[in-house]
Amino acid sequence: MIISSRPLVEIVPLEPAAWEGRSLCQWDKDSCDDAGFIKIDFLALGMLSLIDETIDLISERHGKAPDLSRINFSDKAVYDRIGSGDTVGTFQIESRAQIQMLRRTKPRNLEELAIQVAIVRPGPIVGGAVNPYVRRREILRDNPRYEIPYPHPLLEEALGETLGVIIFQDQVLKVCQALANFTDGQAELLRRAMSRKRSKEALSAQWEHFKNGAKANGVEENTAREIFNQVTAFSEFGFPKSHAAAFGLLAYQSTWLRHYYPVEFYVGLFNNQPMGFYSLDALGRDARRNGIKTLLPDINRSCVKCTAEGTDLRIGLGFIRGWGAEIAENVVSERESEGPYRSLLDFLRRKPTKLKRPAIENLIWVGGFSSLGLTRRELLWQAGLWLGPENNETVANGRKTYAQTELALDNPYATLPFPGLNRHDRMIAEYRMLHFSTDLHPLSLLRNMLPEGTVTSNRLEHLQNGSAVLVSGLVTTRQRPSTAKGYVFLLMEDEHGPINVIVKPETYQRYRAAIRMEPFLTVGGRLQIDGSATNIIAHELRALKVPGVPVRRRNLFRTQDTEDIGASVLNGGIAKNTPDESHPQASDTNHTSMLDYPDLEHSQTSLYGPLECWSEKDEAPENPHKYLTALRQSSPEIKSFG
Numbered sequence: 157m158i159i160s161s162r163p164l165v166e167i168v169p170l171e172p173a174a175w176e177g178r179s180l181c182q183w184d185k186d187s188c189d190d191a192g193f194i195k196i197d198f199l200a201l202g203m204l205s206l207i208d209e210t211i212d213l214i215s216e217r218h219g220k221a222p223d224l225s226r227i228n229f230s231d232k233a234v235y236d237r238i239g240s241g242d243t244v245g246t247f248q249i250e251s252r253a254q255i256q257m258l259r260r261t262k263p264r265n266l267e268e269l270a271i272q273v274a275i276v277r278p279g280p281i282v283g284g285a286v287n288p289y290v291r292r293r294e295i296l297r298d299n300p301r302y303e304i305p306y307p308h309p310l311l312e313e314a315l316g317e318t319l320g321v322i323i324f325q326d327q328v329l330k331v332c333q334a335l336a337n338f339t340d341g342q343a344e345l346l347r348r349a350m351s352r353k354r355s356k357e358a359l360s361a362q363w364e365h366f367k368n369g370a371k372a373n374g375v376e377e378n379t380a381r382e383i384f385n386q387v388t389a390f391s392e393f394g395f396p397k398s399h400a401a402a403f404g405l406l407a408y409q410s411t412w413l414r415h416y417y418p419v420e421f422y423v424g425l426f427n428n429q430p431m432g433f434y435s436l437d438a439l440g441r442d443a444r445r446n447g448i449k450t451l452l453p454d455i456n457r458s459c460v461k462c463t464a465e466g467t468d469l470r471i472g473l474g475f476i477r478g479w480g481a482e483i484a485e486n487v488v489s490e491r492e493s494e495g496p497y498r499s500l501l502d503f504l505r506r507k508p509t510k511l512k513r514p515a516i517e518n519l520i521w522v523g524g525f526s527s528l529g530l531t532r533r534e535l536l537w538q539a540g541l542w543l544g545p546e547n548n549e550t551v552a553n554g555r556k557t558y559a560q561t562e563l564a565l566d567n568p569y570a571t572l573p574f575p576g577l578n579r580h581d582r583m584i585a586e587y588r589m590l591h592f593s594t595d596l597h598p599l600s601l602l603r604n605m606l607p608e609g610t611v612t613s614n615r616l617e618h619l620q621n622g623s624a625v626l627v628s629g630l631v632t633t634r635q636r637p638s639t640a641k642g643y644v645f646l647l648m649e650d651e652h653g654p655i656n657v658i659v660k661p662e663t664y665q666r667y668r669a670a671i672r673m674e675p676f677l678t679v680g681g682r683l684q685i686d687g688s689a690t691n692i693i694a695h696e697l698r699a700l701k702v703p704g705v706p707v708r709r710r711n712l713f714r715t716q717d718t719e720d721i722g723a724s725v726l727n728g729g730i731a732k733n734t735p736d737e738s739h740p741q742a743s744d745t746n747h748t749s750m751l752d753y754p755d756l757e758h759s760q761t762s763l764y765g766p767l768e769c770w771s772e773k774d775e776a777p778e779n780p781h782k783y784l785t786a787l788r789q790s791s792p793e794i795k796s797f798g
Contacts, residue, residue, distance in 0.1 A: 159194040168193075189348070202431035203247040203406055207413065210424040214417050217464060222416075224409045234412050235264050241688075244434060244442040245425050246410040248273045248403050251433045252633070252647050252656055257286075259688035261293045267317065270397065270404035274323050278639045279394025283386040285321035292319040294687065307383050308375055310334050322386050324397040332362075335383060336369030349391075359388045392639065418446055419464045426462040426469065437592035437792035438632045438649065443469060450594040452523040452586070455503060456496040460484040476522065477589045478515030483508055500525055500538050513543045521585040532585075533574035580783045588790035597651035598787050599630060599676075605702040605780045607678060614652040616692075621685040625692060628678045628700050629655050634671070634796045646694075648677060656691045657681070667697040675788060676700035702780045 158181060164170060168191070169182040181188060188195055207224070215221035237243070239262035241255035249258060249269075253276060263269045275286055295302045296319075306312050306320045314330035315321065322328060329347060332338040338346070342365065349358035363384060370380035395403070414421045422443045429436055440450045449468040453476055457465070460481055461472040473484035486508040497503040503525070507516070519525070520535045530538075577585065580601055586593045599606075609626050611619070619625065629648030636644045642661030647654055657679055664671060671677075678701070681694040 157196045157198065158188050159196070167191075201247075201406075202428050203410060206421075206424040206428040206431070207406075207410065209427060210413050210417065210420045213420040213423060213464060217420065224412075227409070227412055229266055229408060231412065234408065234415055235262075237415055238263060238269070238408075238411055243411060245422070245432065245439060246414060247406045249407045249411075251276070252645070252654065256656070256689040257290060260290050262297070266401070266404055266408060269407055270400040271318055271323055273403045273407060274395040274397075274400035277394045278392035278637075279325070279390035280321070280323045281389075281639050282392050283322055283389030285318075285323055285386070289319050289321050289323070307386075308335060308379060310373060310375070311383075322390070323394070324400060325390060325394050326397045328387050328390050328394075331383065331387060332366060332369075335373060335375060335380070336366040337372060338365070338369065359391050418443075419448055419467055419469060422446075422448055422469055423462050423464050426475075427472075433633060433795065435592065435632060435793040435795055436590075437587075440592050440594060441597065441649070452526075452594055453519065454527055455487070455519065455524045456491065456527060458524075459488055471590065471594065473519070473524075475590055476515070476518050476524070477591075478512075478518050483511050483515070487511070497528075499528060500530075500535055501542055504539070504542050513539065516543070518589045522589045523582075531574055531576040533576070534572070537572060537574060584783070584786045584790060587787060587792060591790075592792050597630070597649065599628065599649075600651035602700075602702055602780055602784065603651070607701075610678070612652045613650050613655045616655070616683060617685065617690050619683055619685075621683060623683050624680070625683045626678065626680045627655050627657075627692060628676070630792070631675055631677055631794050632792075634794060637797070644671065646671070646677075646679075648679070655679075656689075657694050657697075658684075658691050659694045659697065663694055663697070667694075670697050670699050674699045675792070675794060676784065700784065702784055 158164070158168075160167060164179070164181070168188075170179045171182060172178075173180040183191070185195060211221045211224070238249065238258055241259045243249045243255060243258065248254070249272060254272070257275070258272065261268070261272060263272050271289075274280065275289060280286060280289075292302070292304060304316070304320045306315060311320075311331055311334055314327055314334050318324070318327065322331060325347070329338075329343040332346060333343055342362075346359065346362060349362075366384050366387070367377060367380055370383075371377070410421075422439070425431075425439060426436065429439075434442070443450060447467065451465065451468050451470045453471045453473055455473075458470055458473045460474045462475070463470045463472065473479055473487060474481050490506050490508075491497060494506065497506065500520075504516075516539055517536060520532055520539060523532065525535050526532070528535075579596065583593050583596060583598060583601070586595075587598075606628050607626060610628050611625050613627070613629070616625065616627075627648070627650070629650045631646055631648050632654075633647040634644065635646075636642075642664070644659040644664045646657040646659060648657060649655065659667075659671065676699065678698050679692060679694050680696040681692040684691045684693055
């Protein structure tokens with residue numbers, strides 16, 4: 157925002173902004189600064205909305221809300237949690253890099269937390285401040301008398317709080333004034349240069365002044381050059397101390413809420429996505445690790461957004477695929493005014509007209525009517541009968557819906573018994589309709605089929621540093637920072653916890669397709685253990701493969717004569733155990749991956765592809781091949797940065 161003593165239209169070109177009632181200045185921020193405007197930057201932080209919602213929920217559930225400005229900012233329990241790296245979902249200290257660093261630095265006050273927030277910015281990273289700071293923090297814990305090495309004695313005052321390295325923008329100015337006799341005016345030019353595009357050239361232009369000033373103070377040119385290189389690194393962006401302090405305060409407050417009011421915090425976290433470093437799938441698993449169950453949507457209990465039920469989190473109706481806030485609000489409003497829905501038929505009579513059959517089926521798939529006493533297949537059967545055939549081919553919620561054929565039954569409206577979903581099918585339904593699982597980790601159902609020698613995440617820290625390892629997992633985050641010289645960082649998860657994978661540039665080029673496309677990877681590499689940080693330096697990355705019977709392409713994808721999704725699954729419930737000719741004999745070479753089906757993402761598929769034939773009493777045969785293929789079609793969100 158810019159402020160002027162005269163109407164802006166008289167002195168700067170304006171244009172209407174996309175936001176109604178607002179105007180946009182046609183100059184960039186640097187030109188506005190040069191023209192002498194007062195310029196104010198506003199940050200829209202999702203964490204503030206999360207905290208606001210969490211406080212309201214605490215007040216609603218407990219009768220009184222905490223004043224976050226008056227909480228104990230020296231709480232040992234909160235700092236213990238931060239120091240252990242248990243910070244998923246908190247502000248600014250939740251990334252894997254931060255978590256690994258927190259376990260080594262273990263901040264114990266707000267000042268140290270401000271440093272922790274600022275140190276992962278490009279300026280300190282490029283300037284080489286990270287490793288020295290972390291190492292000195294560890295040494296000081298063991299030896300409080302350790303003397304901090306400074307680049308030069310003149311810098312002890314400027315760099316004392318950050319253990320001899322430059323972490324804040326403010327320190328850049330102090331270093332130049334202390335070492336090279338910069339005046340206040342020269343320091344101000346330096347500050348302005350750091351906040352602009354092309355600031356590296358502007359900072360480099362100060363070298364002669366810096367060198368001559370340092371020489372006058374008896375500083376050798378080599379030492380001056382090393383220090384100046386750290387100064388110019390802040391052309392890549394670094395935090396002012398005030399900014400870091402404000403962010404550090406928010407980091408503490410969010411951790412405090414997560415520690416003392418975990419259910420309310422996670423409800424706010426779910427309701428304010430997308431935000432932060434993790435997908436809802438990963439956040440849900442973290443909630444369960446902290447003792448909070450994530451409950452499926454329920455037509456008579458769920459609200460539009462997620463809510464707290466005792467110590468559990470109930471998923472909102474608005475999270476279901478094909479639903480939106482407006483439809484969910486209408487459904488909840490009808491329930492509150494006219495009473496709970498007594499049956500599926502009662503719901504169908506009272507539902508909003510905008511709520512179509514595919515969205516209703518999606519709710520059934522994730523157990524939205526399970527409290528009414530019928531299995532999901534029985535409910536799908538009822539929905540198909542009561543809603544009737546769909547006469548026209550339509551596209552709804554990302555899949556084609558074709559005309560349904562009338563079934564020649566003596567009493568089509570009779571209640572027929574169908575088996576429930578097994579755990580594989582329930583998980584796939586959740587990923588397809590919610591994009592996350594509320595219970596098991598998908599890899600837990602494949603553990604016995606993984607390649608021989610695959611190590612679980614909880615065993616890595618007990619292995620010898622440098623040993624060769626093989627791991628498999630679900631990719632949750634990909635990072636390729638501009639400051640990392642082509643390195644890629646993957647965060648994977650198995651059912652026991654996270655796995656950090658570092659991919660060198662040449663390895664990335666070799667396995668680029670799998671890294672960028674595959675939600676499930678098998679990684680071979682070398683184990684690197686540095687204190688409490690455990691990483692795998694990847695040598696080979698491939699799509700996860702399991703032995704089994706591959707499903708032929710013609711049966712994976714929906715065609716016009718394919719049955720409706722509900723009928724397809726229901727037929728499995730009433731058919732006898734007849735051979736499925738689409739399944740060839742299993743062999744050691746029968747593997748598939750997403751890369752084998754390049755058009756998979758753009759195909760119209762049924763929920764699972766072809767299902768095995770069942771009897772009324774038996775569960776579906778556990779075909780790991782089909783399960784993995786279905787998961788790939790409906791895999792959770794992978795967050796990518798850089």
